[in-house]
Amino acid sequence: MGSFVPHTTSEIEAMLGFLGLDSLDDLFAHIPEAVRLAGGLAIDPGRSEADVLDRLGALAGRNRPAGPSSGTGQLVCFAGGGAYEHDIPTAVRALAGRSEFVTSYTPYQPELAQGVLQALFEYQTMLCRITGMDVANASLYDGASAAVEGLNLAAAATGRKLVWVSAGVRPAIRAVIRTLCGPRLEIREAPLRDGRTVWPDDLDQPAALLLAHPNHLGVLEDVAGAGELAHAAGALLVAGADPVAAGVLRPVGELGADVAVGEGQPLGTPLAFGGPYVGLFAVKQAPYVRRWLPGRLVGEGQDSEGRKAYVLTLSTREQHIRRAGASSNVCTNQTLIAVTTAIHLAWLGPQGLRELALRCARGARYTRDALLRIRGVEPAATAPTLYEFAVRTPRPAGEVLEKLAEAGFLGGLELTREYPELGEALLVTVTETRTRADIDAYVTAFEKAVA
Amino acid sequence: MGSFVPHTTSEIEAMLGFLGLDSLDDLFAHIPEAVRLAGGLAIDPGRSEADVLDRLGALAGRNRPAGPSSGTGQLVCFAGGGAYEHDIPTAVRALAGRSEFVTSYTPYQPELAQGVLQALFEYQTMLCRITGMDVANASLYDGASAAVEGLNLAAAATGRKLVWVSAGVRPAIRAVIRTLCGPRLEIREAPLRDGRTVWPDDLDQPAALLLAHPNHLGVLEDVAGAGELAHAAGALLVAGADPVAAGVLRPVGELGADVAVGEGQPLGTPLAFGGPYVGLFAVKQAPYVRRWLPGRLVGEGQDSEGRKAYVLTLSTREQHIRRAGASSNVCTNQTLIAVTTAIHLAWLGPQGLRELALRCARGARYTRDALLRIRGVEPAATAPTLYEFAVRTPRPAGEVLEKLAEAGFLGGLELTREYPELGEALLVTVTETRTRADIDAYVTAFEKAVA
Amino acid sequence: MSERTVPDLLTRPSAGRAASMPLMGREGEPTVFELSSPGRKAWSFRETGLPEWAPEDLVPAEHLAGAPPALPEMSERDLVAHMSRLSSRNYSVDHGAYPLGSCTMKYNPKLCDAVAAMPALAHCHPAQPDDQIQGWLALLADLERILCEVTGTAAATLQPAAGAQGELTGLLLMRAWHESRGRTPTKVLIPDSAHGTNPASAAMAGYEAVEVPSDGRGLVDLDALRRLVSDDVAGLMLTNPNTVGLFEVDIEPIAAALHAADGLLYYDGANLNAILGAVRPGDMGFDIVHLNLHKTFATPHGGGGPGAGPVAVSERLAPFLPGPLPRPVPGEEGRYRWEMPERSIGRIHGWHGNALVLARAYAYILFHGGEGLAEIARTAVLNARYLKERLRGTYDFPYDGPCMHEFVASSAGIKRKSGAKALDLAKRLIEEGFHPPTMYFPLIVDEALMVEPTETESPQTVEALAQALLAVAAEAEADGGAAARAAPRTTPVGRVDEAAAARQLRLTWSG
Amino acid sequence: MSERTVPDLLTRPSAGRAASMPLMGREGEPTVFELSSPGRKAWSFRETGLPEWAPEDLVPAEHLAGAPPALPEMSERDLVAHMSRLSSRNYSVDHGAYPLGSCTMKYNPKLCDAVAAMPALAHCHPAQPDDQIQGWLALLADLERILCEVTGTAAATLQPAAGAQGELTGLLLMRAWHESRGRTPTKVLIPDSAHGTNPASAAMAGYEAVEVPSDGRGLVDLDALRRLVSDDVAGLMLTNPNTVGLFEVDIEPIAAALHAADGLLYYDGANLNAILGAVRPGDMGFDIVHLNLHKTFATPHGGGGPGAGPVAVSERLAPFLPGPLPRPVPGEEGRYRWEMPERSIGRIHGWHGNALVLARAYAYILFHGGEGLAEIARTAVLNARYLKERLRGTYDFPYDGPCMHEFVASSAGIKRKSGAKALDLAKRLIEEGFHPPTMYFPLIVDEALMVEPTETESPQTVEALAQALLAVAAEAEADGGAAARAAPRTTPVGRVDEAAAARQLRLTWSG
Numbered sequence A, B: 001m002g003s004f005v006p007h008t009t010s011e012i013e014a015m016l017g018f019l020g021l022d023s024l025d026d027l028f029a030h031i032p033e034a035v036r037l038a039g040g041l042a043i044d045p046g047r048s049e050a051d052v053l054d055r056l057g058a059l060a061g062r063n064r065p066a067g068p069s070s071g072t073g074q075l076v077c078f079a080g081g082g083a084y085e086h087d088i089p090t091a092v093r094a095l096a097g098r099s100e101f102v103t104s105y106t107p108y109q110p111e112l113a114q115g116v117l118q119a120l121f122e123y124q125t126m127l128c129r130i131t132g133m134d135v136a137n138a139s140l141y142d143g144a145s146a147a148v149e150g151l152n153l154a155a156a157a158t159g160r161k162l163v164w165v166s167a168g169v170r171p172a173i174r175a176v177i178r179t180l181c182g183p184r185l186e187i188r189e190a191p192l193r194d195g196r197t198v199w200p201d202d203l204d205q206p207a208a209l210l211l212a213h214p215n216h217l218g219v220l221e222d223v224a225g226a227g228e229l230a231h232a233a234g235a236l237l238v239a240g241a242d243p244v245a246a247g248v249l250r251p252v253g254e255l256g257a258d259v260a261v262g263e264g265q266p267l268g269t270p271l272a273f274g275g276p277y278v279g280l281f282a283v284k285q286a287p288y289v290r291r292w293l294p295g296r297l298v299g300e301g302q303d304s305e306g307r308k309a310y311v312l313t314l315s316t317r318e319q320h321i322r323r324a325g326a327s328s329n330v331c332t333n334q335t336l337i338a339v340t341t342a343i344h345l346a347w348l349g350p351q352g353l354r355e356l357a358l359r360c361a362r363g364a365r366y367t368r369d370a371l372l373r374i375r376g377v378e379p380a381a382t383a384p385t386l387y388e389f390a391v392r393t394p395r396p397a398g399e400v401l402e403k404l405a406e407a408g409f410l411g412g413l414e415l416t417r418e419y420p421e422l423g424e425a426l427l428v429t430v431t432e433t434r435t436r437a438d439i440d441a442y443v444t445a446f447e448k449a450v451a
Numbered sequence C, D: 001m002s003e004r005t006v007p008d009l010l011t012r013p014s015a016g017r018a019a020s021m022p023l024m025g026r027e028g029e030p031t032v033f034e035l036s037s038p039g040r041k042a043w044s045f046r047e048t049g050l051p052e053w054a055p056e057d058l059v060p061a062e063h064l065a066g067a068p069p070a071l072p073e074m075s076e077r078d079l080v081a082h083m084s085r086l087s088s089r090n091y092s093v094d095h096g097a098y099p100l101g102s103c104t105m106k107y108n109p110k111l112c113d114a115v116a117a118m119p120a121l122a123h124c125h126p127a128q129p130d131d132q133i134q135g136w137l138a139l140l141a142d143l144e145r146i147l148c149e150v151t152g153t154a155a156a157t158l159q160p161a162a163g164a165q166g167e168l169t170g171l172l173l174m175r176a177w178h179e180s181r182g183r184t185p186t187k188v189l190i191p192d193s194a195h196g197t198n199p200a201s202a203a204m205a206g207y208e209a210v211e212v213p214s215d216g217r218g219l220v221d222l223d224a225l226r227r228l229v230s231d232d233v234a235g236l237m238l239t240n241p242n243t244v245g246l247f248e249v250d251i252e253p254i255a256a257a258l259h260a261a262d263g264l265l266y267y268d269g270a271n272l273n274a275i276l277g278a279v280r281p282g283d284m285g286f287d288i289v290h291l292n293l294h295k296t297f298a299t300p301h302g303g304g305g306p307g308a309g310p311v312a313v314s315e316r317l318a319p320f321l322p323g324p325l326p327r328p329v330p331g332e333e334g335r336y337r338w339e340m341p342e343r344s345i346g347r348i349h350g351w352h353g354n355a356l357v358l359a360r361a362y363a364y365i366l367f368h369g370g371e372g373l374a375e376i377a378r379t380a381v382l383n384a385r386y387l388k389e390r391l392r393g394t395y396d397f398p399y400d401g402p403c404m405h406e407f408v409a410s411s412a413g414i415k416r417k418s419g420a421k422a423l424d425l426a427k428r429l430i431e432e433g434f435h436p437p438t439m440y441f442p443l444i445v446d447e448a449l450m451v452e453p454t455e456t457e458s459p460q461t462v463e464a465l466a467q468a469l470l471a472v473a474a475e476a477e478a479d480g481g482a483a484a485r486a487a488p489r490t491t492p493v494g495r496v497d498e499a500a501a502a503r504q505l506r507l508t509w510s511g
């Protein structure tokens, strides 16, 4: 049986002796008998480290992973839709894996945590720069929770309860918004036309408009237009921003967004079956920060001798101080993934991020052109896309994906169920990991699958 | 193209400007034209990190690895003979992989290297304890180089040139001894009888007797007897000691060995296609240490304020001080693997090391009993073994191994070529990684292979 | 040779200089922005063989940025040096004891790191069809089963990314359950000692948080509770052992009071370390439990996350769980599929929760087994109890019942005698080689120091911590707190002025 | 409550106390032996289902140890804390510049770590039959080809585990070649500036090492060399650029002198960084070259190893190479097998050399390509040349030719003015955030400081190092070397007394 408990029998006896107790059981003697568990837990006996690895290895062997791109991925990945297989630089992985980052707690004692604090400060700054915003927090759970907090902030800041959510926001994120904001806010959906959001003429005193850019069909939205509408209606524009696309697209902060939210996974985090990822969250300066910003914030300050020092700040917004009145309930967030994202962004730099976005876009352009040459395959939207795009298939999308899987491809995501108006449709994603040879093989398999 | 050079064009220009040079080429202007390479190296252009990983992954994919035991090994390993597939605790791997250990130089500046120095000091102490010796150095290259240095030490200490090497010493190590000691020493071989070394009656003024315990047929040698012979002849006994077997066997230091040598790979280092491993080297105190001990040594000392501090010591033995008169030419050794070994030994502790040895021995006993029940399979030696043993096969050993490989086993090592007197024979090794199910399947395949 | 001037370009901060590494010195580390040099790069990308369309051919003009974002430009070597040095400026469990109360900073097994790195776990896309992810589904289903066994519940969702998200989920389940019965109570009762996330989550779930006072024992004031219970109360959020480390021995009458008024009991199980295998929330009458896997189940805290905060519920709440959930395929032994519970409140997470954190916790549980988990609880309590008794006479215990896995000491007495506050003692403790305990929480204890040694610290470490805590107190009484107020003097930066930093906000680097 | 005494067992050193971590304090770290507690354990082993024979049933009584070796008994948590803290007490390339001359401490790519960790490389048994290890054989064959291209040679052995073993191998090849021609010369010529391994290897190969003096330029004294060359000389070992960082511009006449007497030229290629793609030993007339992959090709040095020291040779020496060598299977495109050269001197290594180190170097070369290697050389020289010029006027350069990738400065002048020795300046540099350069080597320079910035340090780092070196010199002249002699004061231990440690030997822990 495995154990990490260091205590030897004689040490336990010595400690019990000091306490004047006879047995370990005496430690629990004050607990009412009625609520004590008799007979122990019905959980298999412990095992050795090797046995655990064997068992987990056997379980993992029942998956067909879609990566890593360099190595042993069983399926070649053409799926995205919110989770992306990108190459992760070995240096990023090694640095983010340093145990000082991995096994530390939230940096409540700044004197012992300048490392994590400075890394988060650098993260906040980089996130502001890629979104065009003024202030970023030190992370939220994932893209969905960032969207939720964005709407909450807008509601708090405007004192309103109605929010408009674009149908181009990923369906699962809309579902999370319904679950988590539902009890307090009124949520209405703005539909897509040819892949782009159509906002209603009468916005009806909204707190916020929320869109994703690019959206779930891969389409580039009219962010500036949405910003004008929102501001004219006294609402905030909450914009989902893609950190990879940020390499080539104008930042949402420049286009009128008041809050930028997003998913940081593509920068340094593996697909990981959906988590842990990281929620990106940034706002324009006044007036949101001091009162309404959710989550941890790192500030630059000084120590007693005037040396520069980083420290968690504005904790008066947070639950441990303001309790029921806090800007959010978030406590533990995704620090390590935020640090990873920062390291990856520094590894890329401006030119690397641009190059990354361009490479994804080139692969997508090449793939889209080739797929649309297949008889019966049609664009599901004609509006411009970047590195994801939706196509209609002449056979049921689910069936096409199955055949592609047999041929060794994770061929995309089915859109039919969530977007019935598109008919049988697939979302196809191409990242920098896909070579021309990958794509050519995929297109050939696709052609067979729809034949 | 990949590059780790940070210099930008303008920085290079600035530096050249400072130097008063026009181009980088000017840096090489003083080199005679006749010896300068025109046209560059005929080496493919550089590639990205991802491309390198792809290419190495493809190459590696052409191997059929015999491990790791937990995981994706393609062949179930029953081979040893100097290189062993053991489980490596995740903690050992993680600690030995810390970049402070991995990317530091030899600890010439003790103030900046207390970490490596203390780890080596702990290694030296643990090595003494498992071998029963007084002083251990901080590592040599591998088991073979340790054997070579052991003979060199004996020759230097006795002023003699003849060394007796048991035929039970692994053939490749004997080959290395021939190559490296050949120019200076006379090497004679003592044969095996029923798996144990038979020393000649007339030892003829030798510097050393060298044996391995257990030896290459897995057999336990009469170390004490060899020690008496050696000492009676005025020679040193150099004993190859197995660090795993040390969990149950009496230490060679107790049995009369003057020098213990060995291969540290089994404790924390993967098969690694043969390296890097680590050469274990320990001696009895007087009179060898100050003058004749090869390799780095860490001592405990003090800093200017009387605090305990570790430091490389007795460097007067070494090449950088004594040059041609040094105890050895060794400089870079295998520090990181020595540190790994130390961490693994501390993870095991006395009971863990004993348990490890017993588990290997139990697996071997079970396997040996089962194999010997197969018709035509016979012991190649009847003397006691621990966790490796040699069997004779009714079909050519190479053929048996081929069939076992088809069935998914690395079935052992062929002995026939190196020990023709055994006939068709195999060395079979069992470690703690092999379960009863593994062994039963192996025995079944073996039976088919020899049928 | 004429005087040559050093080019400006070269006199900027150096990424190779290691004066910020505590091994070397006590300087500050420059930011990535200061270490940046225009045109420098670390990146490289795979050769694809694709046509090299220009940006203008790929992105419509109105969307195309004029220039990429102003990120730092670094060599990989410089980035590695910078981040490695930053890491050296940070404390961690791997480097020593971390007795933060309410945080359960136990050893994070390397075994679990290896599991999280398994390619066939780490590289699955969360939207892959069920037949491609049978390993993941089986893992999650088994983990759900085990967490239910540990908590005495019937079903669980693994989606919540952390404890606070688990709380919100639990409260939404509470709301859905009441609504299913045609009720819409508006209040949730929460003890005054509770963690701040409890009231904050209640507010996010649309409830009014009503404080329940503690009594002189540090336990729920049962009479006050009974007075607060009403038709308009949806439920009670409770931690047991509570945040002063004491077991709520009146849990049976507490549960009865709530249940009588159709209220639900919510168990804040962020810290289950004390009760593993000994007591189960379900057996105490709780309907909803969240667990912090990043505490009890040793998944590392990552400097502030990621964690995982599964929520387990009793039978009657199971139909409302978020989904999808991994469920066996009827008639197909060993096969699983995603299913949405019939009356599900919906999704909590964009995918399936922090899956790799869940895998770590699963490996941790497999390693220990049922009896191993019980051993954890016993030892965690033993360590805390011992440490508490060692401090007796020097520190005060305003609530002095038998502590479980942690205890809250008050240094108010030391402050009276020496002027040294809990903060000062905590900072002084750093100089003794220990991370300080949690300070000033829970709010109901004056000059609180909340100490949780955890079970993976050896008896010697617990004793050394006791000696250090006694020593800093004795020193403060001797020197009027002078040394403590000056602490820490051994760290890369001294005492940080948090108030000034909040007044004079600098939240991004701007040169 | 009566006075209770703390059990002795608990007052031993604590593995959770972190006072030895430089972030926290400046105490010493206890040894594993002091942190041990009888009966404590970290280990666990796989369930095998095998019969549990007792030790006496498995091991004959005369071999069976009464008790296992007295190893420390630790929990995994304590071991992790101890070793992690030890790591924090150690400097490394990953944390900052490491300008050790003759050591080439450049950035060690993480890419290469990933390659060395590939399971299908790391878990091959070295005795597997050829058909199971085609990937390894192809890798080694291609690496051999590339190293030959880099050095201008015909064939190579990858077996030597380090530079010194490479030297010994090369000298044995020299011996075998002479013997094949019926000659048995007894001497090897070695410049006085050579690395200590050169004469030590010559001795181990059974040769007498004869010193060749340097001339006023710091180069081989050509006349002296000509006088030393004779029939009894097997060859000359040379480093070019030599150990004072200068290129031996007379290499053509040097080679001619040796060759005329049937002597061979051995190239000590431990440090090839300066000549990659610019000059090739083979083209200069060398017959034998060893390379330190742990220097030029960035495989990490591991605190003192492992490295790899392949030896490449010209056509005429190829038949004598150690073996086996990976060679193409005739007629089977892309397949390889092990082959023993016909007149092989035999084996050098117990298996095939430090294979995973070789794989790292191979990945490093694939990443850079031919032009990338040349860029390394150019930049390494640029950095060294710049740094040297920045120090001019303050440090002396007894041999002042144009330096290549490193240079040797003398601080003799500073010592005269201030009393501060090279050692003092080096220790003082630590306080400025830099690892010191190599001191007192080569032996022919008084108060030598041998500085090698390498190509991966940025121009800013090189400039910062220059400023630090100038500052410590200026300070020494101002304060008579007081600060330098007191240095380092910022490290966990101060100046270590090496002489006392050698007198009063303590080589193992004994309580």
Ligand SMILES: Cc1ncc(COP(=O)(O)O)c(C=O)c1O
Pocket (backbone or CB within 6 Å): A330, A331, A332, C102, C103, C162, C163, C164, C165, C195, C197, C198, C239, C243, C268, C270, C271, C292, C307, C309
């Ligand atoms: C008692 C208690 N409840 C809730 C939480 C919140 O958990 P999390 O930080 O994972 O959101 C914590 C931890 O901070 C806690 O200690």
Ligand SMILES: Cc1ncc(COP(=O)(O)O)c(C=O)c1O
Pocket (backbone or CB within 6 Å): B330, B331, B332, B333, D102, D103, D162, D163, D164, D165, D195, D197, D198, D239, D243, D268, D270, D271, D292, D307, D309
């Ligand atoms: C010039 C020179 N030759 C030889 C060596 C010896 O190499 P190794 O330490 O790998 O044995 C070194 C390195 O220390 C060296 O710098």
